Amino acid sequence: MTKNAPPVDETIEFDREIAELEQAIVDLKHRQVDIQLATREQVVLQRQRNELTHQGSKHPEVKQQLELIRSRLEQLDITLESRLLNEWKLMWEPFWQAVRFGGLGMAIGWFISTWGR
Numbered sequence: 001m002t003k004n005a006p007p008v009d010e011t012i013e014f015d016r017e018i019a020e021l022e023q024a025i026v027d028l029k030h031r032q033v034d035i036q037l038a039t040r041e042q043v044v045l046q047r048q049r050n051e052l053t054h055q056g057s058k059h060p061e062v063k064q065q066l067e068l069i070r071s072r073l074e075q076l077d078i079t080l081e082s083r084l085l086n087e088w089k090l091m092w093e094p095f096w097q098a099v100r101f102g103g104l105g106m107a108i109g110w111f112i113s114t115w116g117r
Contacts, residue, residue: 017097035080042076045069 049069052062 021097038076038080042073042080045073045076049073 049066052066052069055062
């Protein structure tokens with residue numbers, strides 16, 4: 001083994017952390033799509049609610065529809081809020097991994113550039 005080659009354990013650990021980061025990015029993309037769909041549904045339901053409210057809520061069918069829309073909007077609000085909190089928690093570790101490895105790369109680059117002069 002050469003003097004500058006990293007130990008095999010470090011290489012395996014680095015590869016594992018890269019794979020975890022890639023999986024976290026894929027999960028984040030899936031959640032982003034879910035949030036976009038929920039947001040679109042929320043907008044559509046709010047429009048429907050506004051239209052039904054302006055039509056008048058004297059008919060039992062309209063009242064029932066308004067109640068269903070209100071219930072679904074509450075569910076969407078809870079879903080969107082919890083997703084945003086979960087995203088931050090899930091991105092915390094990959095964020096610090098990127099800072100760690102990015103900072104390490106910058107430090108090594110700075111060292112090499114000053115040492116090579």
